[in-house]
Amino acid sequence: MLNGFKEFISRGNAIDMAVGIIIGGAFTPIVTAITENVLLPLIAAIFGQPNFDTIAQFTVNGSTIAPGTIVTALVNFLLVAAALYFFVVMPMNKLAERRKSGEEEEAELADDVKVLTEIRDLLQTRNA
Numbered sequence: 001m002l003n004g005f006k007e008f009i010s011r012g013n014a015i016d017m018a019v020g021i022i023i024g025g026a027f028t029p030i031v032t033a034i035t036e037n038v039l040l041p042l043i044a045a046i047f048g049q050p051n052f053d054t055i056a057q058f059t060v061n062g063s064t065i066a067p068g069t070i071v072t073a074l075v076n077f078l079l080v081a082a083a084l085y086f087f088v089v090m091p092m093n094k095l096a097e098r099r100k101s102g103e104e105e106e107a108e109l110a111d112d113v114k115v116l117t118e119i120r121d122l123l124q125t126r127n128a
Helices: 002-010 014-048 067-105 111-127
Strands: 059-060 063-064
Touching: 014 067
Parallel strands: none
Antiparallel strands: 059 063
């Protein structure tokens, strides 16, 4: 039983998932700060209120129906997705592109590999 747990924990997937959850938790305050302090005040400035909860609100037999809450949830989702994309995903993609282009330059041939290649070629011509 403990061996199975040890194998599960030592697999990369469980560790990657744990790291992802921890990093996601660390990014939560950043995304919350961006949406609450930048994007929601911008919406309030444009539309006059920070959410759409009261838009198209109506009452039926004393019960209040607020379809605007769905719009608010969708807008909040899009704001969080946009914040993550523009402040996390896009910079990480640019960093990965820079690293990838740097690897291609290094992939040409290192000096020691060039010297070894020359030695190999000289030995081949001598033996021929």
